[in-house]
Amino acid sequence: MTRLAATLLLTAILATPALSQTRRPPGAEYQGKAFEFRRAAPGVYLAVGTGVLSAESNAVIIEGDRDLLVVDSETSPAAAWALLRELRAVTPKPVRTLVITHFHYDHAHGTQSFPAGVEIIGTEFTRRMLAEGKSMSHATAAGNRTFSNAQVSNLTKALDTATTPASRRDIEARRAVWQRYLESIATLTPVAPTMTVASRITLSRGGRDIVILHPGPAHTAGDLVVWLPKERILVTGDLLQPNLPYMGDGFFPQWADAIDSLRALGPTMVLPGHGDAITDLAVVERQRDYLRDIYAQTAALKKEGHPAEEVAKRLDLSRYDAYYPRFPGWTDEMVVRRRLGTVRRIFDQLDGK
Numbered sequence: 477m478t479r480l481a482a483t484l485l486l487t488a489i490l491a492t493p494a495l496s497q498t499r500r501p502p503g504a505e506y507q508g509k510a511f512e513f514r515r516a517a518p519g520v521y522l523a524v525g526t527g528v529l530s531a532e533s534n535a536v537i538i539e540g541d542r543d544l545l546v547v548d549s550e551t552s553p554a555a556a557w558a559l560l561r562e563l564r565a566v567t568p569k570p571v572r573t574l575v576i577t578h579f580h581y582d583h584a585h586g587t588q589s590f591p592a593g594v595e596i597i598g599t600e601f602t603r604r605m606l607a608e609g610k611s612m613s614h615a616t617a618a619g620n621r622t623f624s625n626a627q628v629s630n631l632t633k634a635l636d637t638a639t640t641p642a643s644r645r646d647i648e649a650r651r652a653v654w655q656r657y658l659e660s661i662a663t664l665t666p667v668a669p670t671m672t673v674a675s676r677i678t679l680s681r682g683g684r685d686i687v688i689l690h691p692g693p694a695h696t697a698g699d700l701v702v703w704l705p706k707e708r709i710l711v712t713g714d715l716l717q718p719n720l721p722y723m724g725d726g727f728f729p730q731w732a733d734a735i736d737s738l739r740a741l742g743p744t745m746v747l748p749g750h751g752d753a754i755t756d757l758a759v760v761e762r763q764r765d766y767l768r769d770i771y772a773q774t775a776a777l778k779k780e781g782h783p784a785e786e787v788a789k790r791l792d793l794s795r796y797d798a799y800y801p802r803f804p805g806w807t808d809e810m811v812v813r814r815r816l817g818t819v820r821r822i823f824d825q826l827d828g829k
């Protein structure tokens with residue numbers, strides 16, 4: 477290769493879109509910072525939304541010697557764009573790899589804001605859910621759209637009764653978060669994974685090994701987790717959380733077995749898809765026990781002939797109450813209704829559906 481050809485090639489590489497940010501998308505107008513980057517280890521950050529944009533899930537940033545790997549793409553194209561913009565103040569290295577832990581909207585609906593050329597890694601199941609538009613029509617995404625529209629109209633009504641300029645400003649700011657979210661998802665065209673992982677791959681990035689693995693059916697049929705063996709950090713998406721995850725797509729009892737297999741890796745820190753970093757590993761065992769318990773109780777009550785509605789009422793999970801406090805204002809009835817979704821899921825599995 478001539479020196480000129482080499483220079484032209486280098487120029488072409490440097491000009492590749494993977495190194496530059498996409499244009500500001502609709503819904504990404506905001507003041508201040510949308511993310512806080514919490515340092516978990518040298519070159520490893522947990523990105524947590526501040527609330528100025530709807531950024532429901534965490535992202536994790538892992539630095540290699542020359543580039544970055546991001547775990548999860550945020551809730552919307554706007555939130556993903558803000559994440560990538562603010563990330564530049566943390567490290568100038570370009571993002572080359574994005575791992576999607578699973579297809580739920582709050583983890584997978586920001587993919588289109590990652591520059592072309594970024595390798596997007598997921599399971600085959602996640603790839604299909606995104607490529608076939610099923611992540612957008614799924615109950616979780618549709619439910620959040622309905623909820624966001626309701627928030628906008630409730631806050632608009634609340635403006636009528638606001639008595640002070642300060643309370644008006646507060647309501648308007650909260651409404652703007654939901655409006656921006658809706659504006660952003662109106663442009664939603666999720667980009668599906670460009671590479672799929674069936675069980676396990678290891679990426680070597682300078683001095684750092686990054687293991688991407690599928691521990692079997694768990695929170696969904698196709699979860700990936702990221703394991704940093706040297707740092708003993710496990711990035712889990714929604715498979716493991718400090719609070720109870722959504723279980724409507726879960727696999728019982730395999731989810732608990734998947735947690736056991738991840739526990740056997742010996743992590744000292746878990747970076748979850750929601751909430752703060754977990755260093756008290758009792759949290760891990762507690763979630764595993766809860767999953768086994770709700771499964772065993774549901775199976776036993778079903779065997780006695782109770783319908784799902786009755787099972788949801790009869791479940792006794794009070795030993796977990798202190799660890800999984802209910803949302804403020806939630807009634808017993810609301811707790812039972814939320815459990816009903818999980819019970820129905822377990823019924824389907826027991827019936828072989």
Ligand SMILES: [Zn+2]
Nearest residue numbers: 578580714722
């Ligand atoms: Zn999820």
